[in-house]
Amino acid sequence: xxxxxxxxxxxxPPIEEFSEKLASIWDSAWLTNMGKYHNELEEKLTNYLDVKxxxxxxxxxxxxxxxxxxxxxxxxxxxxxxxFASTTHAIVRNGLTPVFCDIDENDYTIDVNKIEKLITxxxxxxxxxxxxxxxxxxxxxxxxxxxxxxxxxxDAAHAFGETYENVGIGxxxxxxxxxxxxxxxxxxxEGGAITxxxxxxxxQLYKLKNFGINDxxxxxxxxxxxxxxxxxxxxGLCNLNYxxxxxxxxxxxxxxxxxxxxxxxxxxICNEKKGLKSNYAYFPLLVxxxxxGVTRDEICEKLKDKNIYARKYFxxxxxxxxxxxxxxxxxxxxxxxxxxxxxxxxxxxxxLPEEVVNTICDIILKLGKK
Ligand SMILES: *Cc1c(COP(=O)(O)O)cnc(C)c1O
Numbered sequence: 001x002x003x004x005x006x007x008x009x010x011x012x013p014p015i016e017e018f019s020e021k022l023a024s025i026w027d028s029a030w031l032t033n034m035g036k037y038h039n040e041l042e043e044k045l046t047n048y049l050d051v052k053x054x055x056x057x058x059x060x061x062x063x064x065x066x067x068x069x070x071x072x073x074x075x076x077x078x079x080x081x082x083x084f085a086s087t088t089h090a091i092v093r094n095g096l097t098p099v100f101c102d103i104d105e106n107d108y109t110i111d112v113n114k115i116e117k118l119i120t121x122x123x124x125x126x127x128x129x130x131x132x133x134x135x136x137x138x139x140x141x142x143x144x145x146x147x148x149x150x151x152x153x154x155d156a157a158h159a160f161g162e163t164y165e166n167v168g169i170g171x172x173x174x175x176x177x178x179x180x181x182x183x184x185x186x187x188x189x190e191g192g193a194i195t196x197x198x199x200x201x202x203x204q205l206y207k208l209k210n211f212g213i214n215d216x217x218x219x220x221x222x223x224x225x226x227x228x229x230x231x232x233x234x235x236g237l238c239n240l241n242y243x244x245x246x247x248x249x250x251x252x253x254x255x256x257x258x259x260x261x262x263x264x265x266x267x268x269i270c271n272e273k274k275g276l277k278s279n280y281a282y283f284p285l286l287v288x289x290x291x292x293g294v295t296r297d298e299i300c301e302k303l304k305d306k307n308i309y310a311r312k313y314f315x316x317x318x319x320x321x322x323x324x325x326x327x328x329x330x331x332x333x334x335x336x337x338x339x340x341x342x343x344x345x346x347x348x349x350x351x352l353p354e355e356v357v358n359t360i361c362d363i364i365l366k367l368g369k370k
Contacts, residue, residue, distance in 0.1 A: 001307040005356055009349040010182040011246055013238035021234040030230060033210075037233035041188075044240055048161070049178075050168035051195040055205040056233075060157050060179025060192030062226035064090040066208040067175050067194045068125075070201055071151050075122030078150075080110050081317035081328075082336040083129045087155045088318035091127060099123070100319050102333040107270055108132065108284070108343075111335070112140035119144075125151040130159040130169065131314075132345075133185075133281040135273055138164060138172045145173075153177065156195075160186045161243060163277040170195030180236060185250070185279045186243055188236035191228055249350040250280035253357050257283050257346060260361035264368060266292025283346045284313070285364075286339065294367050296344050302367055308360055310347060315340040 012018075025031065032038075038056060046054050057063035068077075068090055076097045079087060091098045099118050104111045110128040126145060128136045136154065145152045152173030160178050162169040170176045180191030194205060204221075207214060212223030239246075261267050268286040272278055289295040296312065303310050317340050319328035330337050346360060 001356065001359070003307070005308045005347050005352070005360075007309055007311040007313075007345060007347050008183045009351065010187055011239060011242070011350050013235070013242060017238045017241075018234065021237065022231075025230050025234065032227055032229035034227065035230045035233070037230045037237060038228055041228075041233045041236045041240075044237065045193060048240065048243070049170045049195060050163070051170040053196050053199055053202055054170075055194045055196075055202060055209070056228040057192045057194065057209055058226045058228050058232070059190045060177055060181060061086040061090060062209070062224060063192040063194050064153070064155065064177040065093055066205060066224060066226060067153055067177060067196070067201075068094045068096070068127075070204045070208055071125070071153070071174065073124040073151065075124050076120060077125045077127055078110075078115055078118050078123060079127040080129055080131075080336065081319035081330070081333050082108055082314050082340060083131060083155060083318060084157070084314065085318060085321065086157070087127060087129055088321075088324075092324075096124075097122075098319075098328075100328060100333050100336075103131075103336045103339065104137075105335050105339065107134040107273070108336075108339060109134055109136040110141070112137045112144070115141070115144050119148050119150075123148065123150060125153060127153050127155060129155040129157075130162070132270065132284050133158045133162060133279050134270055135159065135162065135164050135169065135276050141173070157181075157184065157192075158281045159279065160184060160281075161247060161279045165275040166277075168195075171197070174198065175201070180232075185246065185281050186236070186239055188228065188232040188239070191232045191236060246350045247279050250348060251278075253348055253352055253354070254280045254283055256354060256357045257285075257348075257361065260358070261285060261364065264292070264365065266290075266368065267364075280348070282313075283348045285344050285346055287342050287344060289342070292368050296342050299364055299367060300344055303360065303363060306359075306363060308347065308356075308363070310360075311345050312340075312343065313345040315343065
C-alpha cells in the first residue's frame, strides 16, 4: 500500500454540517456545563439506544469510574482481563479489587460457568465486557447477579447501537458504559455515556461529573469533573445522522473478511450471535499457529511490511500490566492468556476500500499456504 492503512479511521460528518453548529456555539458563547447541544444529544441518544436513562460524560473511562462510585461498591468486583486498560483501572481507581474471571473461547466475553466460584462474601459487583461488540451471556449473568445480590455494570464501549432480541443493549444489568472515543463506531471526538435502570442514579451521576456540587452552597460528595462539552455534543449530533450508514458500510467489509477468512484451517473468526443486531465494530482474527503455520505476530509483521497496521488487541492482558505487577496471576485466566497471544484485529472502518480488504486477506492467505 502506498498509503498507510491503520486499524481504524475516525468517521467525520460533512464539514458544513459541523460548521453550522459551530457557528451557533459562537453566537451563544455557551461552551460547556450541560448546554443546549449536550441536552439535545442526551435526548437523541435516549431514543437511538432505546434506553430509559442516560447520562453523558467527557469520555467513557470517567463514565465507568463514576458509575462505579455512584453505586457505592465495596470489596471485590468480578471482571475479565481481556479488555482495554480502562475497565480494570476504573475498578482499581475506586479502591476496589478486581477478581479476574476467564473468558469464553468462542466469543471472548466473560465465561459465565466460571463466575460463581470466584464469588466471596466481599464480592459486590460484576463488570463484564461486550468485547468487540460480542454480547455477553446476559441471561446467565442476570441469574447469578440475582442469586448473590450483585450489581452488574457492563463495559459496553464496543456495543454502541446494538440490540439483543430487539432490546437496546444499554438496558441490561444495572448500568452500561458506552465510549464515544474517536476510534469507536460512533464518536463525539472523546466522549461517553452511562445508561442505567434506576432513575435515582441520574442525580448522583450528574453530581459526580460536576465536582459533587449539589447546589450553590452545598457540595456533598467528592466528585470529579467529567462533563461533556458543547463541541463534543455537536460532533455527536452530526455523526448520529449517519450512524446507520456507518454500520452498513462496516458490515460490508466484515462480510468480505468473513467470506475470505471464514473457512481457513487455523484461522477462527467470531460468528454472529443469534438475536444480536451487530454494529460491526471490530474484526478479530484468531490464529492457531500450529495449524495455520505462522504466528499472529508474523502475520502482524508481514502486514506492517506492506504498510498495513493491524492491532494485537487485546494483548497483553490487563492482569499482566506493569502497574499490576505481582498482584495478579495471568495463569488464572488461561483461555484469555492463550487468546491474547493469538488474536489480531484487522483494519475496519466505514470508508476502508474493498480492494484494501481483499489485499489484506490475500496477504494473510498467502502466508498460510507456505
Ligand atoms: C474505548 C474503551 C474504553 C474507554 O473509553 P474512552 O471513551 O476512550 O475513555 C473502555 N473500555 C473499552 C473496552 C474500550 O474499548
